[in-house]
């Protein structure tokens with residue numbers, strides 16, 4: 548049995564004053580950390596699926612590191628479209644991991660190692676594209692080859708990546724925010740891992756999602772900074788500020804994958 552906390556899209560600014568649509572990103576991230584610390588169990592690890600900061604800046608990563616150091620378990624990070632990998636490596640503490648691409652590729656692509664990695668094959672992938680190309684993602688051939696090569700087919704497999712892989716049924720999001728080669732990658736994953744593929748876990752949409760495509764669980768956690776709209780015919784994402792603080796509790800057993808969504812009031816306890 549593994550207990551994991553999935554968080555995403557904290558969007559720290561360079562100091563504690565950054566507000567996103569009148570919501571203070573740092574205070575809301577601190578409430579997220581307090582909520583996880585108040586759980587009646589200690590997770591095996593925590594995964595942050597990216598957009599740690601709002602703009603890549605050493606001061607923002609230093610603030611993120613200071614606040615997230617209070618989390619009660621090792622943390623693993625995926626890179627989001629607002630992140631820069633060298634700054635993440637410099638500022639943030641990661642749990643034990645096995646890199647799957649050379650550091651020179653400027654990619655956070657790795658397998659989670661240590662005792663938990665013995666039970667489930669967890670992979671963290673990096674779908675960033677140059678910002679001028681837009682807010683969608685793309686997974687490089689080298690990452691896909693490395694992950695597929697590392698899957699044994701004998702243990703459960705789960706993927707953490709900032710961007711969702713497959714459409715969610717919302718026009719603008721499906722056109723602009725997904726991994727462009729996500730559906731093909733999910734098919735290749737399913738072919739390699741077979742019935743061991745437990746799910747794809749993502750952020751980016753600032754929107755909790757649970758969907759099954761070709762029988763594969765796709766689970767997304769929202770952002771503590773703000774939520775996005777995702778109507779079927781939306782032509783953009785609108786902000787929903789000031790909502791509750793979200794995180795997901797993931798449980799992996801020999802036969803099941805469980806996702807328990809938390810939405811904590813803000814300020815916590817009010």
Ligand SMILES: [Fe+2]
Nearest residue numbers: 556598751770
């Ligand atoms: Fe984000």
